Amino acid sequence: MDLAIIVIIQVLYAVAGLVIVSAGLAVIFGMMKVINLAHGEFMMLGAYATITAHGLGLNLWLAMLVVAPIAVGLVGVVLERLVIRRLYGRMVDTMLATWGLSLLLVGIVTSIAGNTTVGVSAPLGSFSIGAYSVSSYTLVIIAVAVVLALAIRWVLTKTSWGLIARGTMQKPEMADALGISPGRVYSVTFAVGAALSGLAGALLAPLTGVVPTMGGAFIAKAFITVIGGGPAILAGLVSASGLFGAINQLGTFLTTPVLGEVALLFTAIVMLRLLPQGITGRFFKGSL
Amino acid sequence: MTAFASSWRSAALTLAIGVVLLLALPGLVDDFTLIQLTIYAVMAILGVSLGFIWGFGGILCFGQAAFFGLGAYTYAIAVINIGDSTIPFLLAIVVPALFAALLGYVIFYGRLSDVYMGVITLTVTLILFNLVNSTAGPEWKIGSAPLGGFNGIPGIPTLNVPGDPDAVLSQQSLFTVSMVCLLLVYAGLRWLIASKLGRVIIAAKENEQRVLLLGYDARVYKLICFSLGGAIAGLAGCLFANWGAFTSPTIFGLAMSAQIIIWVIVGGLGTLVGPVVGCVVIQWLSTQIGTQQTFNSNLVLGAILVVFVLLVPRGIVPSLGDVIAAAWRRRRAPAAKQAIPAPLAPTETAG
Amino acid sequence: MSTPLLETRMLNVRFGGVHATRDVNFSLQENELRCVIGPNGAGKSTFFKLLTGQTKPTSGQILFRGKDISNMQPHQPGQLGIGIKTQVPSLFNGLSVWENVWLSARRTNPKAKADLITRDTLERVGMLSHKDNLAGLLAHGLRQWVEIAVVIAADPALILLDEPAAGMSDAEVARTAELILEINRQHALVVVEHDMSFIRMIAKKVTVLHQGAIVREDTPDRVMADPLVQQIYLGKKAH
Numbered sequence: 001m002d003l004a005i006i007v008i009i010q011v012l013y014a015v016a017g018l019v020i021v022s023a024g025l026a027v028i029f030g031m032m033k034v035i036n037l038a039h040g041e042f043m044m045l046g047a048y049a050t051i052t053a054h055g056l057g058l059n060l061w062l063a064m065l066v067v068a069p070i071a072v073g074l075v076g077v078v079l080e081r082l083v084i085r086r087l088y089g090r091m092v093d094t095m096l097a098t099w100g101l102s103l104l105l106v107g108i109v110t111s112i113a114g115n116t117t118v119g120v121s122a123p124l125g126s127f128s129i130g131a132y133s134v135s136s137y138t139l140v141i142i143a144v145a146v147v148l149a150l151a152i153r154w155v156l157t158k159t160s161w162g163l164i165a166r167g168t169m170q171k172p173e174m175a176d177a178l179g180i181s182p183g184r185v186y187s188v189t190f191a192v193g194a195a196l197s198g199l200a201g202a203l204l205a206p207l208t209g210v211v212p213t214m215g216g217a218f219i220a221k222a223f224i225t226v227i228g229g230g231p232a233i234l235a236g237l238v239s240a241s242g243l244f245g246a247i248n249q250l251g252t253f254l255t256t257p258v259l260g261e262v263a264l265l266f267t268a269i270v271m272l273r274l275l276p277q278g279i280t281g282r283f284f285k286g287s288l
Numbered sequence: 289m290t291a292f293a294s295s296w297r298s299a300a301l302t303l304a305i306g307v308v309l310l311l312a313l314p315g316l317v318d319d320f321t322l323i324q325l326t327i328y329a330v331m332a333i334l335g336v337s338l339g340f341i342w343g344f345g346g347i348l349c350f351g352q353a354a355f356f357g358l359g360a361y362t363y364a365i366a367v368i369n370i371g372d373s374t375i376p377f378l379l380a381i382v383v384p385a386l387f388a389a390l391l392g393y394v395i396f397y398g399r400l401s402d403v404y405m406g407v408i409t410l411t412v413t414l415i416l417f418n419l420v421n422s423t424a425g426p427e428w429k430i431g432s433a434p435l436g437g438f439n440g441i442p443g444i445p446t447l448n449v450p451g452d453p454d455a456v457l458s459q460q461s462l463f464t465v466s467m468v469c470l471l472l473v474y475a476g477l478r479w480l481i482a483s484k485l486g487r488v489i490i491a492a493k494e495n496e497q498r499v500l501l502l503g504y505d506a507r508v509y510k511l512i513c514f515s516l517g518g519a520i521a522g523l524a525g526c527l528f529a530n531w532g533a534f535t536s537p538t539i540f541g542l543a544m545s546a547q548i549i550i551w552v553i554v555g556g557l558g559t560l561v562g563p564v565v566g567c568v569v570i571q572w573l574s575t576q577i578g579t580q581q582t583f584n585s586n587l588v589l590g591a592i593l594v595v596f597v598l599l600v601p602r603g604i605v606p607s608l609g610d611v612i613a614a615a616w617r618r619r620r621a622p623a624a625k626q627a628i629p630a631p632l633a634p635t636e637t638a639g
Numbered sequence: 640m641s642t643p644l645l646e647t648r649m650l651n652v653r654f655g656g657v658h659a660t661r662d663v664n665f666s667l668q669e670n671e672l673r674c675v676i677g678p679n680g681a682g683k684s685t686f687f688k689l690l691t692g693q694t695k696p697t698s699g700q701i702l703f704r705g706k707d708i709s710n711m712q713p714h715q716p717g718q719l720g721i722g723i724k725t726q727v728p729s730l731f732n733g734l735s736v737w738e739n740v741w742l743s744a745r746r747t748n749p750k751a752k753a754d755l756i757t758r759d760t761l762e763r764v765g766m767l768s769h770k771d772n773l774a775g776l777l778a779h780g781l782r783q784w785v786e787i788a789v790v791i792a793a794d795p796a797l798i799l800l801d802e803p804a805a806g807m808s809d810a811e812v813a814r815t816a817e818l819i820l821e822i823n824r825q826h827a828l829v830v831v832e833h834d835m836s837f838i839r840m841i842a843k844k845v846t847v848l849h850q851g852a853i854v855r856e857d858t859p860d861r862v863m864a865d866p867l868v869q870q871i872y873l874g875k876k877a878h
Contacts, residue, residue, distance in 0.1 A: 035403060086598060091403060092348060093597050096553065099546055100593030107587025216542055220414045223407050258422040265415045269408055273398040484745050491742050494731040501691060501729070502743050502793060503717025 002130030007253065009129075013138045014252075015245030016145030021204070021218050022225040022237055023148055024197030029226050030233035031169050031189050034084060035091060037098040039197050039222055040215025041105040046072045046198030047205040047214065048109060051120055060123055068202035069195035076194025080187050088186075102215065109212040122206040137206060144203060148196075153234055156288060165189055221261075224268040230278025234288045239279045244268065299478040302561055303471060310467040314460050322463050324575070327531055328568050329466040333473055334524035335551040335563030340477055341517035343558040344486070345510060346493030350406045351413030353544035355384035355518040359525025360535040361420070361435075364444045369431035374450040380526035381519045388518025392511045399507075410545070417540035440536025444529050457530070466527050470564075473520055477560055480516075489513045550593050556603030565605055642705045644669045644827050645690070645797055650699035652685060652851075659685040661851035663699070669796070672823045674838045674859075675831045677848035678871060683831045684726055686848070687799050691716045691723050703797070717746075722795035726802050726831075728782040732775025736766055736785050739774050743792040760792045764818060780807040783815070791822055798822065800830045804837045816840035835863065847871070 025039045036042075046068035053063035079101060087094045124136035156162035165185055168175040172182040201214075208214055225244055229236025244264050252260030275282050313325060334356050341347040359380040366376030391412060395405055424437025433441065447465065449455040457465060480486045492499045492506040499506050529535045538544065547570065555566020570589065577585045600607060645667040652660040659682050667673055677683050688694040689701060692711035701709045703719055716723075731739050737757060744756040761767040764784045769777065774785055783803055790798055803819070804812045812834065819828060819841050832838055838845060838859055845862045847855040849871050855862055862868055 035406075083594060083598065092406075093601070095403075095406060096549065097594050097597040099549070100590045100597060103546060103586045103590025104594060105590070107584050107590055110584055111582075111587060219542075220407075220411050224411060227404065227407055256422070258418050261418055262415050265411045265418075268411060269394065272400065272404055272408065273394055276398060276400055276404065484750070487738065487742060487745075491731050491734065494733050495729060497693075497713075498729045498731060498789075499742075500713040501717050501723055501725075502789070503714055503746050505712070505714040 002132060005129055006132050006134065009134060009138060009142075010253075011246050011249045012142050014249035015241050016142040017204075018221065018225050018241035018245045018248075019145040019149060019237060020141065020200045022222040022229075022241060023152065024193045024195070024200060025222045026226045026229065026233050026237040027152070027196060028190060028193035030231070030236070031165060031193075032088075032186060033091065034088075034190070035095045035098065035223075036084075036193070037095055037219065038079075038102040038105060038215075040217070040219035041102045042072050042076070042194050042197035042215075043201030043204070043218055044109065044210075044212060044215040045075060045105065046201030047210040048113065049198065050202040050205050051118055051210055054120065060120070064202040064205070065199070069199045072198025072201075073191045073195035075198075076191040077187055079194075080190040084190060085183070085186065102219075106212045106215070113212065115212065117209040117211040119209050120206045141203065149234060149238060152237075153288060156233070161188070221264065224265065228268055228271055228275075228278055230275075230280030230282075232280035232284060232288060235284045236278055236280040239284065243271070243279070296478075296482075299475070303475055306467065306471045306474070310464065310471065314463060319459060323459060323531075326459070326463040326466050327528075328571055329463070329470050330524050330527040330531055331551075331571060332564040332567045333466075333470050333527070334521055334548060335555070335567040336470070336473055336477070336560055337517045337520035337524065338548050339552045339555070339557070339560060339563035340520070341513055342552060343560075343562075344481060344493065345489050345513035345517075347510060347514055347517070348402060348406055349409045349514070349517070350549070351409035351411075351545050352517070352521055352548050353540055354409070354413040354416050355388055355521035356525040356528070356544065356548075357413075357416060357420075357535075357537075357539040358384040358387055359522030360529040360539055361441070361525075362522070363526040363529045364441045364535050365430045365433040365435075367445050368433035368441075371445075372451070372453045373445065373447045377447060377526055380529075381522045384522030384525070385515045385519035389511060389515040392514040396507045396510045396514075410542070413540050413542070413545055417537050420540060421537040436536070438537055440534055442534050444533045444535065446530050446533065462527075462530060466531075469523060469527065473523070474560055474564075485509070485512065546593075547589070550589055550596075552603075553596050553601075554592060554603055556605035556607070558602075559605050559609075562603050562605035566603065569604070641668070643667055643702075644671070644704060645829075646702040647689075648700045648702070650689065650701065651697045652689060652694060653697045659851050660689065660696070663851070663853055665846065665853065667797070667827055667829060670823065670825070670827050672819070672828045672830070672841060672843065674842040674845045675829060675848060676833070676835075676838065676845060676862075680850075681848040682851040683848055684801060685851075687723060687725075687801055687829075687831065690721060690799060717793065717795075720794075720796040721799065722790035722793055722797070723799040724783070724786045724790050724801060724803060726805075728779075728786045730774040730782060730786055730789065732773065734774060735771050736761070736774055736777070736788075737770040739785060740788045740792045743789045746793060756792055756794075760788045763791075763821070764788045765814070779805075780811045783807065784818075787815075787818065787822075791826070794826075796827060798826050798828045800828060802831055802833065804832060804834055812837055813840070835859075 021043070024042065025036060028034050028036050049068045049071040050063045053067040054060050058067065083097055083101060084094065087097055122135055122137040124140065126133050126135045128134070156166060164175060164178060164180060168182055168185040175182045175185050208217070225237070225240045228244065229240035244267060247267050248260045248264040251263030314322060317325070334352070337355070338349065338352045341349060362383040363376045363380035366379050367373050370376060395408060400408070420435065421438050423435035424439060426434060428435045428437065435441065446456040446462070448457065481490070488499065488504050489509050492504070492509050496506050525539070551566035551570050552563045553566070554570060555564065556562025573588065574585050577583060577588055596603070643666045645665070647663050647665040650660055650663040650665070651658070663686065675683055675686070685694060689696055692713050692715060696709055699709070700707055703721065708716070708719065731742070740760055741753055741757045744760070745753040748756060758767065761770055764787055766781065766784050766788060769781065774782065777785065783805070787800070787803065800819070804815050807815060816837060819830065822828065830841065842859050845857065845859050846853055847862055847868055854871070855865055855868055857865070
C-alpha cells in the first residue's frame with residue numbers, strides 16, 4: 001500500500017515536472033508557432049538568476065518565484081525584438097537562429113560564471129510514508145504544476161489580455177482593429193513564455209545542480225511534449241505530460257533512469273508516427 | 289545555382305583543385321599541420337553528408353551526428369573484434385545507412401512535416417547519447433570490445449591495407465585516404481545529382497505534390513537520399529575514429545549536431561562545396577578560439593549562427609558565387625552594348 | 640459498349656458538414672473530350688482531387704479502365720496514366736522549363752528517348768524557345784502551357800485540365816483550344832472551365848456540376864439553353 005502511494009507520487013511528480021518544464025515552450029509554440037530552441041537556456045538563466053539572488057541574501061522562494069521569471073521575461077523581450085521578430089513565418093530559420101541563441105547564451109554564461117556546477121539544496125526537507133522517505137519538495141513541484149496549469153487557463157480564458165492574445169494568433173488584424181499593435185502582443189507572449197521557462201529553471205535548480213549546459217537535458221523533452229501535445233496549448237500540455245511522464249517514471253521503476261528516458265523518447269517517436277498532429281490534433285479537439 | 293555551378297565544368301575544376309591539394313600538401317606541410325588537415329577533410333565529408341540531404345533533398349536533420357557516431361562506434365567495435373579493418377570499414381558505412389533507412393521509413397512513410405523531422409532526429413541522437421553514455425561498466429561489451437560509456441573506447445586500431453592487418457596506415461596515408469574519400473564522395477554526389485535519381489530528389493524538394501502527380505513515389509526517393517546521407521556520415525565517423533584512435537559518446541551530442549548545421553549554413557546550403565568551406569572555416573576558427581580565454585567557442589559559434597541566419601542566409605559560397613558572377617557579367621556587358629538590337633520576334637501566341 | 644476509360648459510381652465526399660461531392664455517376668470513354676462546368680463551390684476541383692488520389696472518397700467508387708482506384712496513394716494515378724494540370728499551376732519553380740518536362744518524360748523512358756519527347760512536347764506547346772528559363776519566372780499563361788507540356792510528356796491516357804485558359808489573353812485562349820483539340824487526337828481529356836466561348840471551341844459534351852452533384856450532361860448549346868443551368872448561373876454572363 002505504501003509502495004502504491006509512493007509510485008503514484010513519483011508518477012505525478014514526473015508528470016508535474018514535464019508540465020513545468022514544457023509550459024513556457026507550449027505558450028510560445030502554441031501561440032506563435034515559433035520553435036524556440038533556446039528554451040533550455042531560458043531555464044538555465046532562471047536557475048542562475050535564482051542562485052544569484054539567493055546568494056545576495058534574498059529569500060529562496062522569492063528568488064525562484066519572482067526574480068527568475070521577471071529576469072528571464074526581460075531577456076525574452078530583448079531577444080524577441082532583436083532576433084525572433086525578423087523571422088516570423090520562417091519556421092526552420094527560427095529553429096536555427098534560436099539554436100544559435102542557445103549556444104550564445106551558454107557561452108556568455110560560461111564566460112561569466114565558469115563551468116562548475118553550483119548546488120542549491122532542496123528546501124523543506126522530507127517526510128515519510130511507511131518505510132519510504134519522500135522529499136517535500138516533490139509535493140511542491142506537483143502543487144506548482146497544478147497551479148500553473150490553472151493559471152494559464154485562467155489568463156487565457158478570463159483576462160482580456162488572454163483573449164486578445166488568442167485572437168491575434170488567429171488573425172493579427174484583430175489586434176489592429178482593437179487598437180493594439182500585433183508586435184506588442186507577440187512581444188508580451190514571448191516574454192511570458194520566457195518567464196515561464198525561467199520559472200521552470202528556478203524550480204529545478206535545487207534538483208539538478210546549476211551549470212551553463214543544464215538546458216540541454218530539457219530541450220528535447222520539452223519539445224517532444226509540446227509537439228506531442230498538439231495544437232491545443234493547455235490540453236496538449238497536460239495530456240502529453242501525462243502520457244510521457246507516466247511512461248518515463250514507469251520505465252525508470254522497471255529498469256534504470258536512463259532507460260526510462262529512452263522509453264519516453266521512444267514513445268514520442270511512435271506516438272508522432274500514429275498521431276502526426278499530436279494528441280489534441282485528434283482528441284479533445286477545439287479545447288484550449 | 290548559376291549555370292556554371294551546376295555544369296560538369298565546375299565539378300571538374302573542384303576535383304582538380306582537390307587532387308592538387310591531395311598530392312601537394314603532404315610534401316609541403318609538417319606532420320602536425322597534416323594531422324589538422326586530416327580532421328578538416330574528415331569533418332568536411334560529414335558536412336557534405338548534411339549539405340547533400342538538406343540542400344538537395346530538403347531534409348533538415350538535426351541529428352546527423354547520430355550516423356557519424358554510429359560509424360565511429362561500429363568501426364571501433366568491429367575492428368577490435370575482427371582485427372583486420374576491411375570489414376569494419378564497410379560496416380561503418382552500412383550500419384548507419386541501415387539505421388537511417390529505418391528512421392527514414394518512420395519519418396517519410398508517416399508523412400511527417402519538417403518540424404517533426406527536426407524533433408525526431410534530435411531525439412534520436414539524444415537517445416543514442418543517453419544509451420551509449422551509460423555503458424561504462426565492464427559488463428557492457430560487444431564481443432571483446434567494451435563500450436566504455438562516458439569514457440569512450442580508446443586505442444582503436446587504425447585502418448590497414450586490406451588483407452594485411454599489420455600494414456596500418458601512417459599519418460600521411462590517413463590524410464591521403466581521407467582526401468580520396470572526400471573527393472570520391474564529392475564526385476559521386478555530383479554524378480548522382482545530375483542523374484535521374486538526383487533530379488527527382490531535387491524536384492521532390494522543390495514541389496513534392498507535383499512529383500507525386502508525375503507518378504514518382506517521393507517517399508522512396510527521400511528514403512534513398514537520407515540513407516545515403518547516413519552512409520556518408522558513417523564513413524566520416526570511421527575515419528574520425530582512425531584519426532584520434534578514440535571515440536566517446538560526445539560524438540552523439542547536440543553540440544556535434546549543431547556544429548554540422550553551422551558548417552552548412554555558413555558555407556552555403558544548396559552546394560556541395562559550401563559545407564566543405566564552412567567546415568574548414570569554422571574548425572579553424574574553433575582552434576583559434578581554443579587558444580585564447582576571452583571568448584569561448586559556444587559564444588562565437590552561436591553568434592555566427594545567429595548572424596548568418598539573419599544576414600547571410602545563403603552562406604559564403606553562393607554569396608561569393610553571386611559576386612563573382614556579377615563581376616563576370618559586367619566584364620562582358622560593354623561588348624553586348626554594341627550589338628544591333630534584333631527586330632521584334634513573332635510570339636508563340638500568333639496561333 | 641466498351642469499358643469506359645473513367646467511371647465513378649455514386650461517388651460521395653463529405654468534409655465535416657460540407658457535402659462536396661454528391662452521388663456522382665460520371666463516365667468517360669477512351670479519347671473522349673468532356674468539359675465540366677459549374678459555379679464556384681460546385682465541386683469541380685474536389686472532383687479532380689478525387690481522381691488524383693489527393694482526396695479520398697467518403698463512399699462510392701472510382702474505376703479506371705474497370706479497375707477500382709478509389710483509395711490510391713498520391714503517386715499512383717500518375718503511374719496508371721492519369722495526368723493533371725492543377726488550378727494553380729504546380730511546377731518546379733526552381734528548375735528550367737526543359738527540366739520540368741524532362742522529369743515527366745523520364746519516368747518511363749530511357750534518357751535519349753526522354754530528351755526527344757521533351758523536345759517534341761515543348762515544340763507542340765510552343766515553349767521550346769523558353770526551354771532554359773526558370774519555370775518560376777514565367778508569366779502565368781506560359782506557365783499553364785509548360786504545365787500542359789509536363790502532363791502530356793508522360794503520355795497519360797487521361798488528362799485532367801483545371802482551368803487551362805484562366806488568366807490568358809484572347810490569342811492565348813485560342814491557341815490553348817487548338818492545343819487541346821490536337822492533344823485529344825490521342826488522349827482523353829476532362830477540362831474544367833468557366834469561359835463558355837472557350838468551351839464552345841472544344842467541347843462536344845458538357846457536364847454541369849452544382850453543389851457537388853451532376854445536374855445536366857449534354858452538348859454545349861443545349862446545356863446553355865437549359866433553364867436550370869441558366870438559373871444556376873443567374874447573374875453570371877453566359878453567352
